[in-house]
Amino acid sequence: MAFVExxxxxxxxxxHGASHPEEMMARAAEMxxxxxxxxxxxxxxxxxxxxxxAREMARVAAEEGRDWPGTRLIPAARVVxxxxxxxxxxxxxxxxxxxxxxxxxxxxxxxxGGVRPVRQ
Numbered sequence: 001m002a003f004v005e006x007x008x009x010x011x012x013x014x015x016h017g018a019s020h021p022e023e024m025m026a027r028a029a030e031m032x033x034x035x036x037x038x039x040x041x042x043x044x045x046x047x048x049x050x051x052x053x054a055r056e057m058a059r060v061a062a063e064e065g066r067d068w069p070g071t072r073l074i075p076a077a078r079v080v081x082x083x084x085x086x087x088x089x090x091x092x093x094x095x096x097x098x099x100x101x102x103x104x105x106x107x108x109x110x111x112x113g114g115v116r117p118v119r120q
Contacts, residue, residue, distance in 0.1 A: 002034030007078060007088040010038055010046030021050035028071045029057055035072035039088055047075045 008024055009017030019027070021038050024046075028036040038050040054073045061068035075097045078088045091097035 002032070004033065004035040004037075004072075004074070006037045006074070006090065007039050007076060008036055009078065010040055010050070012043060012045035013040045013078075016041065017046075021046035022053040025050050025053040025057065025071060025073065033071050035074050037074035037076035037088070037090055039076035039078045041078050041080055044075060044077050047073070051075075 005028070008019075010021040010024060011017045011019060012021070017040065024036060024038060036050075038046045040046050050073050054071065058068050058070060074090060076088055076090050078086060080086045091099075
């Protein structure tokens with residue numbers, strides 16, 4: 001059975017995530033993982049870089065004539081509410097992954113590295 005990580009924080013979540021989204025995708029592929037959900041706290045900041053890396057890995061495999069089963073990128077966001085309740089939001093299907101809630105997509109002034117501060 002293939003393993004899928006459903007909530008991996010990237011380094012866009014300051015002081016929590018350690019790895020760059022590109023590194024997360026590359027390592028997941030090396031480990032033969034079926035998928036990885038790149039999430040950040042109250043943000044979708046790491047998804048673009050993770051998606052670019054997934055596309056690059058598929059392109060290189062095609063150029064080398066290798067069949068690429070691929071490690072699927074699952075766009076995610078770990079939402080932390082004022083009362084501390086935390087949930088990782090995952091799309092139900094591809095169409096859902098293309099829709100980003102406005103509060104998660106809007107840049108926040110003074111944010112560190114694209115990280116949205118948890119609302120107090």
